Amino acid sequence: MPDRPFTLVESLIELTRTLRAAFEQRVEQYGLTFARARLLTTIGRNEGASQAQLAAMLGIETPTLKRLLDALEDQGLAERRPIPEDGRKYAVYLTEAARIEPVLGFRAEVDATLAQGIAPEDLAVTRRTLAQMARNAERLRQA
Amino acid sequence: MPDRPFTLVESLIELTRTLRAAFEQRVEQYGLTFARARLLTTIGRNEGASQAQLAAMLGIETPTLKRLLDALEDQGLAERRPIPEDGRKYAVYLTEAARIEPVLGFRAEVDATLAQGIAPEDLAVTRRTLAQMARNAERLRQA
DNA sequence: GCGGATTCATTAGCTTGCTAATGAAATTTG
DNA sequence: CAAATTTCATTAGCAAGCTAATGAATCCGC
Numbered sequence: 471m472p473d474r475p476f477t478l479v480e481s482l483i484e485l486t487r488t489l490r491a492a493f494e495q496r497v498e499q500y501g502l503t504f505a506r507a508r509l510l511t512t513i514g515r516n517e518g519a520s521q522a523q524l525a526a527m528l529g530i531e532t533p534t535l536k537r538l539l540d541a542l543e544d545q546g547l548a549e550r551r552p553i554p555e556d557g558r559k560y561a562v563y564l565t566e567a568a569r570i571e572p573v574l575g576f577r578a579e580v581d582a583t584l585a586q587g588i589a590p591e592d593l594a595v596t597r598r599t600l601a602q603m604a605r606n607a608e609r610l611r612q613a
Numbered sequence: 614m615p616d617r618p619f620t621l622v623e624s625l626i627e628l629t630r631t632l633r634a635a636f637e638q639r640v641e642q643y644g645l646t647f648a649r650a651r652l653l654t655t656i657g658r659n660e661g662a663s664q665a666q667l668a669a670m671l672g673i674e675t676p677t678l679k680r681l682l683d684a685l686e687d688q689g690l691a692e693r694r695p696i697p698e699d700g701r702k703y704a705v706y707l708t709e710a711a712r713i714e715p716v717l718g719f720r721a722e723v724d725a726t727l728a729q730g731i732a733p734e735d736l737a738v739t740r741r742t743l744a745q746m747a748r749n750a751e752r753l754r755q756a
Numbered sequence: 757g758c759g760g761a762t763t764c765a766t767t768a769g770c771t772t773g774c775t776a777a778t779g780a781a782a783t784t785t786g
Numbered sequence: 787c788a789a790a791t792t793t794c795a796t797t798a799g800c801a802a803g804c805t806a807a808t809g810a811a812t813c814c815g816c
Contacts, residue, residue, distance in 0.1 A: 477720055477721075477723070477724045478724050478727055478728065478736075478739075478740065478743075479632065479720065479723050479724055479727065480672075480720075481740065481743045481744070481747070482625070482628065482629055482632065482743065483629060483672070484672045484747065485625065485743055485746055485747045485750065486625055486626060486629045487672065487773075487774095488747055488750040488751055488754065489622065489625065489746075489750045490773090491750075491754060491774085492750045492751070492753040492754040493753075494774095495754060496753070503801070503802085504802095505801080505802060505803090506801095520764075520765095521764075521765065522763080522764060522765080529623075529626070529627045529630065530802085530803070530804090531803080531804065531805080532764075532765065532766085533765090533766075533767080533768095533803095533804080533805085534802065534803055534804075535765095536765070536766065536767095537801085537802075537803095538801095538802080541801095556763095556764085556811075556812070557764095557810075557811050557812080558763070558764040558765065558810065558811045558812070559763095559764065559765085559811095560764095560765080577620055577622065577623075578620075580620070580622050581620045581621050581622055583749060583750075583753055584621055584622065584746050584749050584750065585621065585746075585749075586749050587745055587749070588742055588745050588746070592738050592741070592742050593621075593742065595735050595738045595739065595742075596621075596738065596739045596742040596743070597621065597624065598735070599731055599735050599736065599738075599739040600621075600624045600625065600628055600739070601624070602730055602731050603628055603632075603727050603728075603731070604624070604627065604628045604631055606726060606727050606728075606729050606730070607628065607631040607632045607634075607635045607726075607727065608631055608635070610635040610636075610639070610726055611631065611634060611635040611638060630803080630804095633803090634804085637804095646771070646772085647772095648771080648772060648773090663794075663795095664794075664795065665793080665794060665795080673772085673773070673774090674773080674774065674775080675794075675795065675796085676773095676774080676775085676795085676796075676797080676798090677772065677773055677774075678795095679795070679796065679797095680771090680772075681771095681772080684771095699781075699782070699793095699794085700780075700781050700782080700794095701780070701781050701782070701793065701794040701795065702781095702793095702794065702795085703794090703795080
């Protein structure tokens with residue numbers, strides 16, 4: 471029901487929101503949200519990374535990351551360990567409880583579902599186009 | 614710097630955020646945010662629409678819309694008018710102040726900027742692919 | 757090796773999404 | 787026509803994005 475001509479931007483916004491909602495539903499059985507599940511898998515692939523590094527990988531800011539990490543820690547799924555070399559940093563790890571969760575294959579699953587019924591060459595074109603759009607948006611940001 | 618293979622979902626999330634940030638910067642000179650500017654143009658194209666209708670057009674929920682509309686009303690850019698036929702509804706209009714703002718051409722401008730340097734046929738493919746992805750995400754939501 | 761600059765995590769506070777619940781008005785049904 | 791249902795806007799409260807500001811630790815330049 472969005473506004474008629476349905477511009478690219480509208481499509482993007484709507485898709486991202488639907489996507490989020492769909493997978494939110496999917497991971498809620500584990501007591502997770504979309505953002506927290508994304509962080510969980512990123513920690514799993516990069517154990518020992520600092521908070522700043524994780525934030526950069528996820529493309530979010532460190533205060534946002536802190537809040538997500540606090541939540542995972544409260545749920546007993548991740549932990550901060552102080553490192554001796556640098557008193558400012560923590561190294562972040564999954565707990566054993568988190569390792570059992572089948573959520574770790576999350577990203578690949580999301581992608582596979584999303585790509586269903588789409589020709590590989592169309593996917594390739596779309597990837598390229600999205601990358602160019604990201605550059606366009608980025609350029610605009612500085613101007 | 615996101616996680617290596619840079620999946621589709623990551624691209625989408627990052628693009629939407631960059632896009633938002635870029636245009637946030639663009640409209641802040643008018644005291645607007647991205648979401649509020651989007652609402653403003655939607656009101657402009659559909660004057661007299663109810664809040665529920667506007668929310669549907671924007672793909673957001675009515676409480677979210679209410680908050681945005683309150684803000685525009687506080688800024689003197691939009692107004693609610695009770696309608697005689699239905700005591701529950703308001704008809705929403707732009708004020709004269711809003712009509713002067715050059716923000717009304719906003720959507721087209723966003724789209725044009727985003728599409729720079731992309732071949733028309735690639736854009737077409739991308740539109741189709743995004744639509745299919747939206748269906749995939751939607752389907753998953755119900756399952 | 758000391759002092760200024762940078763980096764890291766944190767706090768505080770804003771915006772904008774969401775869902776659930778509510779009251780009032782309109783509509784549908786029996 | 788009265789009662790039940792639905793619709794509309796609202797309130798309340800949560801999640802997750804952001805920026806700005808802070809304190810502590812590290813690093814660099816001289």
